[in-house]
Amino acid sequence: MSAEEGRLTSDDRREQVLAAATVVFGDKGYAGGTTDAIARQAGISQAYVVRMFGSKENLFLEVSRRATGRLRVAFRDIIAGFTGEESNLERQHALGTAYGELVADRGILLSLLHLFGLGQDPVFGPEARECFLDVYRIVREEAGFTAEEATEFFARGMLNTILLALRMPDLRDDARAFELMSSSMGPQCETILANFEAQASARA
Incomplete structure (x- = not known):
């Protein structure tokens, strides 16, 4: 886990990922949006995104x-x-x-x-x-x-x-x-x- 991931509360981290995913899915759609792109947008690891939401389908x-x-x-x-x-x-x-x-x-x-x-x-x-x-x-x-x-x-x-x-x-x-x-x-x-x-x- 990065230092940034550690400083935020779980609710803050969740909102951070959802806000990033909103940008990525908005730009790319469900098919084009990837958890890797969402992680980069949020400034956290892809593994962390997957741990939090389980799958791209759940995240969307x-x-x-x-x-x-x-x-x-x-x-x-x-x-x-x-x-x-x-x-x-x-x-x-x-x-x-x-x-x-x-x-x-x-x-x-x-x-x-x-x-x-x-x-x-x-x-x-x-x-x-x-x-x-x-x-x-x-x-x-x-x-x-x-x-x-x-x-x-x-x-x-x-x-x-x-x-x-x-x-x-x-x-x-x-x-x-x-x-x-x-x-x-x-x-x-x-x-x-x-x-x-x-x-x-x-x-x-």
Whole structure:
């Protein structure tokens, strides 16, 4: 075990590995991401990563659960602040802004996309479906949207996800790109783009 591994608590070490794995799986996908690359990203040994999680499959599951757990928390934090005076459109905008802040972390954004793209996988598919349906339940029951409003919210959210995954904010000076992002993201567009650009600068 390295000196760095020894200084951190077990929870800190676990979060360190999960954060590194989020970056690697986000960049490379499940098939392309390796425990060796994750260990290098975290600055620890590959053997330590394997001891902690057992297998790459388990690690990807934990990365997925970390990302989807943060999504649930982000939405519930916003919902807890609702007073009952907001229109459902205002609620959609507030939740959309929270989602934009979360997926400004490109590792989380791409990890979620990779998870949803593995719907046919016997292990990852059930995890992806349960996540999607649980977030739908939160929006329907806890945020109080109708089925139609929830469907519109999810449709717009998936378009925003694709736009961010495409790095469309890099083309914000292109009138076509900015019009599409503004139309899809609505009043929270500038906030989402600012968060995205801040994260990109931090990674540079």
